[in-house]
Amino acid sequence: MMNSRTLLLVLSLSSCFRPLVAQTRKPDDRVLIKAMRTASNAAIARHEVDGIARYWLPDFVQVGGNGGYKTGKDSVVAGWQKAFRLHPDVVYVRSLQRIAVNPNGLLAWETGTWVGSWSQGGSFKGGGNYSAMWRKKDKEWQLQAELYVTLH
Template sequence: MTTSAQTDLAIRLARATFNRALANADLASIGLLLVPDVVLVTGTDSAVIAGRKAQLQAWKREFSAHPRTIYTRTTHSVEASAVEPIAMEHGHWQGVADGASVALASGSYAAKWRKVGEDWLLVAEIFVTLT
């Protein structure tokens, strides 16, 4: 059985991997962290991006922008379920233009994770743009 501390560490490590993949425009690594039917709700217009393929296409478009925005998510807390192999992550996100130091936008997010085999994968994320 996975402990709450193990879940917290595993999700924080997976989030760090996701952040590196975003910084490096690494679609393959992002894809490995998503369940096939993952859902993402964007922060400003609440657009729903449903499915791994759709999300990877959205990231591909983001990566081709000049200058491109690099998004970083910072985990504040992870709450592990006591009854299912799922957990909820809460944190802060920001988008910074490549080469800049000031955020273009930032806000809060929540992410649902599920343990599949030995890996924690993203099931859903919702973002809110606050600044």
Template sequence: MTTPQDAIAARRKLTNKLIAGKTAARLTPFFDPQVRLIAGDGSLLMGAAEVIAAFDGQFRDPNFIAYVRTGQSVELDSAGLRAAEQGRWVGSWKGAADQSGTYLAVWKKVIGQWVIESELYVTLDRGD
């Protein structure tokens, strides 16, 4: 049986792959429709449609390479239906230094599948 931690790690790995493949629409099932995301620059994105549109915009940038999120821990609530994933992220663009920082993602289990309820990204290194 797959543990929730392993399931979340697998979903995160797949989102990294989809981002590297620049396939925004395929990211939709990973987000709760009312997801809230605070990006590394402090901007707030509300709802899956807005998050997917932001990814799509970045994917259209010919210099964008990928975002890679590497989870360092996943902590479950007592019911096993919500989880907090903490880790590091790196954003890469052609001809520019990487940006990186830390992130916290809140996952929730919906009809047997883990989806992202909210995410907070903090940029700690802008590649300056």
């Protein structure tokens, strides 16, 4: 049976090594995807198309809130560049609500809500729901597709 001094020593030592163990653990896929979505929102706020497209696969597909769609990273990049040129005050924010990762760790589904607005070059204020498909390729999470639905 362990005496109180031994127990105190074991607890003290285990608390010293806990930070080392935590630092060597791999980050959870959900945490990584959430961080990438946050970075993408920040890139939209800065109107930085390269930052928005950073996580897209070459054959990325984006379906906009009105049902229009673009396929291929280059086509979607051109669409964002045009949107920022036509609407210099455009803002979009995606608010992540849920991430589900496939048991094999190679696919993930993200869902949440979005809001957007602009007043210059015409006006829009609305939002709705979105979903995104993530694919792990070469050990990195990348977006395969995003679907936006305008609900208000």
